[in-house]
Amino acid sequence: MKYLIVGIGNKGEEYTETRHNIGFKVAEEIGRKIEAPFQSSNFGLMAEGKYKGRKVFVLKPDTYVNLSGNAVRYWMQKENIPLENILVVTDDLSLPFGTLRMKAKGSAAGHNGLKNIEAVLNTSQYARLRFGISAEFSQGHQIDYVLGRWTEEEQEKLSERIRKFAEAALSFVFAGVNNTMSSYNGK
Numbered sequence: 001m002k003y004l005i006v007g008i009g010n011k012g013e014e015y016t017e018t019r020h021n022i023g024f025k026v027a028e029e030i031g032r033k034i035e036a037p038f039q040s041s042n043f044g045l046m047a048e049g050k051y052k053g054r055k056v057f058v059l060k061p062d063t064y065v066n067l068s069g070n071a072v073r074y075w076m077q078k079e080n081i082p083l084e085n086i087l088v089v090t091d092d093l094s095l096p097f098g099t100l101r102m103k104a105k106g107s108a109a110g111h112n113g114l115k116n117i118e119a120v121l122n123t124s125q126y127a128r129l130r131f132g133i134s135a136e137f138s139q140g141h142q143i144d145y146v147l148g149r150w151t152e153e154e155q156e157k158l159s160e161r162i163r164k165f166a167e168a169a170l171s172f173v174f175a176g177v178n179n180t181m182s183s184y185n186g187k
Contacts (some may be wrong), residue, residue: 001054001055001080001085002054002055002056002078002080002081002083003054003055003056003057003081003085003086003087003159003172003173004057004059004072004075004079004085004086004087005027005030005056005058005089005169006023006026006027006059006061006068006071006072006075006086006087006088006089007023007025007026007027007028007030007058007060007088007089007116008016008023008026008061008065008068008089008091008113008114009021009022009023009024009025009027009057009060009061009065009086010064010065010147011044011062011064012051012087014042015147017149017150018146018147018148018149019133019145019146019147019148019149019150020091020146020147022089022090022091022131022133022162023035023054023060023088023089023090023129023131024060025045025089025158025162026089026129026131026162026165026166026169027047027059027089027168028056028058028060029162029163029165030047030056030058030166030169030170031047031058032166033051033070033170034047034049034050034051034056034058035049035105035161036048036049036056036058036115036172038058038060038161040164042074042075042078043059043061043062043063043070043074043075044059044060044061045059045060045062045064045076046058046059047058051170051173051174052080052173052174054173054174056170056173056179057075057079057081057176059071059072059075065112066112066113066114066116067081067114067116068088068113068116068117069117069119069120069121070120071180072086072088072117072121073120073121076121078094080100080148083125083126084126084127084177086126086127086131087126087127087128087173088113088114088117088126088127088128088131089129089131089165089169090111090113090114090128090129090130090131091111091130091131091133091146091168092111092130092131092133093110093133093134093135093142093145093146094132095125095130095131095132095133095134096132096134097132097133097134097154097157097160098131098132098157098161099130099131099132099133099186100129100130100131100132100161100164100165100168100184100186100187101129101130101132101185101186101187102127102128102129102130102168102172102177102180102181102184103128103130103181104125104177104178104181105125105126105127105129105146106124106128107125108124109178114128117135127172127177129165129168129169129172131161131165133146142180164184164187168182168184169181170175171184
């Protein structure tokens with residue numbers, strides 16, 4: 001069985017430590033856990049490894065957040081990975097910092113990366129793992145906030161939260177979306 005985990009983020013050094021790149025950070029931790037280094041490939045950086053006997057592809061698209069769909073479609077088709085074995089890891093403004101929320105399907109909830117994936121795949125029937133980044137910004141400053149850096153307080157808790165999200169993503173691979181939602185959501 002093959003799985004594709006896609007961490008959403010923006011390429012470029014200026015985005016590395018921003019809230020919008022949390023998907024990349026979780027993807028990097030998954031790569032470490034399955035001992036799979038990232039290598040340059042089509043549509044981004046790819047790590048290939050195994051987890052409990054299952055083939056896992058971990059993708060950090062180089063398409064920027066808003067155009068993530070092409071990368072997802074390419075790797076789904078290239079590796080013949082079914083939609084139910086896709087997990088997209090992304091930031092979420094509507095959740096308090098560090099909150100974990102996995103869903104088997106759903107709306108883009110205003111997230112441009114998810115909107116693009118939905119448009120390119122012509123479906124919203126794929127799993128997503130949302131990392132709460134909260135909404136601590138004033139009206140009209142959403143872009144500055146998501147492209148901003150973590151506060152000191154958030155930074156102190158970030159490593160532990162990233163590890164928890166990587167665990168949840170690998171639980172998706174082994175235990176499935178429903179069991180993972182029961183075990184991890186809100187924790």
